[in-house]
Amino acid sequence: MLDKKIIQKIKEAEAKVIFEEFKTRQGELVNGIVRRIVRGAIIVDIGRTEAIIPYDEQVPREYFQPKDRLRAVLLRIEEDKRGTQLILSRAHKNFVDSLFKSEVPEINEGIVEIMGISRDPGGRTKIAVSSADSDIDAVGACVGMRGSRVQNIIQELKGEKIDIVPWSPDPARFSCNALSPARVNKVILDESSKIMEVIVDEDQYSLCIGRRGQNVRLASELTQWEITVKTDIQLKEEQQSVVKLLLTLPNISEVNANLLFAGGYHTLEDIAFGEIDSISKSSGITNEEDINKIQLAARNALKDRLRNIEVDDNEDDFEEDSEEKTFMSKIKIKELSDQMSLEVKDILSKCKELSIIARTQSSSISLDDAKKSR
Secondary structure, three states: OHHHHHHHHHHHHHHHHHHHHHOOOOOOEEEEEEEEEEOOEEEEEOOOOEEEEOHHHOOOOOOOOOOOEEEEEEEEEEEEOOEEEEEEEOOOHHHHHHHHHHHOHHHHOOOOEEEEEEEEOOOEEEEEEEOOOOOOOHHHHHHOHHHHHHHHHHHHOOOOEEEEEEOOOOHHHHHHHHOOOOOOOEEEEEOOOOEEEEEEOHHHHHHHHOHHHHHHHHHHHHHOOEEEEEEHHHHHHHHHHHHHHHOOOOOOOHHHHHHHHHOOOOOHHHHHHOOHHHHHHHHOOOOHHHHHHHHHHHHHHHHHHHHOOOOOOOHHHOOOOOHHHHHHHHHOOOOHHHHHHOOHHHHHHHHHHOOOOOOOOOOOOOOOOOOOOO
């Protein structure tokens, strides 16, 4: 019994030493040798102790066997009743961060800074870099002479593609960089919701989206903006459709309808709930009275749409997956009397909450809905 207590104390002391040794090394690269595979997890000998790479921290289609050497990043340290456990990762974006720091001295020296990383492990990584010194080529420093530095990293990542892009404080420019190798013609920003539309030529569309949406998804993650991609033809068709519908509103001219579209106001919701200053700045419509009239017309159209939905007691009478069924299900209105008892402010609130919009005549709100159901 005494021997067991002594052994337990020794183990606890060893665990404490290991914790103290590694607690300041989180985020650093660790070298080790694979000892065994246990229920999908890789147990790695890293010298004085063992660490683990859980299954979800491994790269898909990357396989190791006992006695293989590997590198990974020390992701975190966990403590439980069994002692201290060192968690490693090869799938986390911090692994790429650590590899660049080990290969690019300018990063450790503070000359080049990593501004962000997005990663699809085993597929592609995008990394944004910058330098406070205008004479320093941050991207070139990371690539290295004849690509030597980045090739070492790609080799460690078993062929994973790496896009090194220059960071910019301008969201539009940064997004264009992040979407490389695709070429972007135009960017439409909605700064309040951090949504961005990028317009590309027809032959750049697939490249911009990437395989299974990978390129645009990684660019969105890197820039922290929601990015949607359209072709010039799609934008022109949408503009014609939206402008045509906007012209059914009272108090709006064709010039103002086109200005609103060009300013990023493509829906009734955008117009009805936009800030007057933002609408004026984005669209170029300087007359505040005109904006007030347009907003009033947009809000009335939204209210008309809500009032125009006729509801039976049996919700299943709606067509399957119809807009009306989805709408009524979400706001839980079962009778027309419930619908009409809503105050105007409640109607507007629900319109905004559920993103009632007018993008096309067939799939969204008609802008000339009349108050027929009352």
